[in-house]
Amino acid sequence: MTASTTSREQMRELGRLSPFELKDELIKLADKSREKNARAMLNAGRGNPNWVATGPREAFAALLNFGISESRRVWTMDNLGGMPASEGSHERFTRFVHANPGMPGIPLLARCVAYGIDRLGFVPDAWVHELADSVIGDNYPVPDRMLHHVERVVRAYLDAELTGGRPPAGTMDLFATEGGTAAMCYTFDSLMQNGILHKGDKIALMVPIFNPYIEVCDLDRFSFDVVTVEADMWAEEGVRMWRYSEEQVAKLADPAVKAVCLVNPSNPPSMALSDRVSRQIQEIVRTSNPNLVVITDDVYGTFVEDFRSLAADLPRNTLLVYSWSKHYGATGWRLGVIGLNEDNVIDEMIANLPAERKAELDRRYGTLTLEPSKIKFIDRLVADSRDVALNHTAGLSLPQQVQMALFSLFDLDPEGQEYKALVRSIVLRRLDLLLEGSTMKISDDPQRAGYYIELDLMAEAERVHGPEFGAYLRATYEPIDPLFRLAEQTSVVLLPGGGFDGPQWSVRVSLANLDDLDYLKIGHQLHAILEEYHTEWQATKA
DSSP states (O other): OOOOSSOHHHHHHHTTSOHHHHHHHHHHHHHHHHHHHTOOOEEOSSOOOSOOOHHHHHHHHHHHHHHHHHHHHHOOBTTBOOOOOSTTHHHHHHHHHHHOTTSTTHHHHHHHHHHHHHTTOOOHHHHHHHHHHHHTTOSOOSSSSOOHHHHHHHHHHHHHHHBTTOOOSSOEEEEEEEHHHHHHHHHHHHHHHTTSSOTTOEEEEEESOOHHHHHHHHSTTTOOEEEEEEOOOEEETTEEOOOOOHHHHGGGGOTTEEEEEEESSOTTTOBOOOHHHHHHHHHHHHHTOTTOEEEEEOTTGGGSTTOBOHHHHSTTTEEEEEESTTTTTOGGGOEEEEEEESSOHHHHHHHTSOHHHHHHHHHHHTTTOSOGGGOOHHHHHHHHHTTTTTGGGOSOOHHHHHHHHHHHHHHTSHHHHHHHHHHHHHHHHHHHHHHHHHOOOOOOOTTBOOSEEEEEHHHHHHHHHOHHHHHHHHHHSOTTHHHHHIIIIIOEEOEEGGGGTSOTTEEEEESSSSOHHHHHHHHHHHHHHHHHHHHHHHHHTO
């Protein structure tokens, strides 16, 4: 391994890019290296998993077959069918299941339908008709926020997976969105539109954090004054815990902090929030900052045993963002949701706005109802997602909502629990292989999701070779130099941890998107690159 061919000045320029844009530059270098040396490129930069949940997709395909049969039953003319009818649909579905026992997905689909009837109390015809009509996508979403039965299914799923089996009092209203990224955009936009946040407001980010949260705050329309709550705790010398100290969390007690954003489990460290920090935030809300809005992105929650979201511990203050993309290998489906308890401080704050501001909002939403002041924030999110004027066409497409429901019902089925254990074991096995190859130490923590790992190369260098070596690295190289060496010399692509507001010399490794033994290779390359730096340092002392 040799020094990077990219100069320090070039690295400084490229270091200004988003980590995801920098990744594209690293891929170009890795691809050239791959062609020159006839080896595979190992891109552990992006978190798109290489597994796919097949069972709920087969159930979707089987349901689509049933939906088309329902359409043809109403009207058949060449390729033209009619809209499925509700009356008798459950009986016809039962006959369809009995007539097609060998069709892939039929057993799971039958159990999903039965779960809705037996466990959630759905009226059979209404439930089956919603599924059959929606899977063929022949109607606009009604209600626009989320289909009636699908919302209850998803709520049951979130209660099971994100509350540690102890859902809070009250009902969480849900808004189905085009993935977690749309949920993020809609949330910030509506908080601004409704006077909960204002340009230049002080908000907190619990870092390291998914980079778009950082970049959104810097956009001109927001220009938020960002307070960082840093994961500053160490397990031992040179080994980060990626945990938040009491002093860092105490920053949220300032009433000037209007909102806090976190990814839980975190991205990239992939650690679930500790009970201690959750209790501290609850106490801050109770005593010091009662109107603090918590935005928690819990997409990786299913990778932690007995995970409990802040949406369960602080339901009045918390907006939940969730996506099915990672757990089910479904990034292309764009399935996300925003959740907000029916009793929440946001609706309370809107009700207490000055009369002039409330009059402005009444004008904004006045075409939707004769009593716009009564529109809940969760429904304002829906209207704002289509600039209000197109509210009548708002909502996630119906086939997407059906697949969302089937993923959720699959999880509530024993087969789904077996699948969950399997994907958890995959990422943790890959983590073990990465650490075996790199010989790096990480903290032992049962709340580690393991979807990603953030490795602090500077901390490791100083742990192994001492602070003088660390000083040499800082003086001689850019923090992203290891990424360029990996790409140019080994065709390995990782992301800079500094781009997620983590330590500048850290790297993010996705444990979801390569074959198991590839992580052993990446570990070996990381170890080799640190040893190469050490050899170069030793040469300067000769």
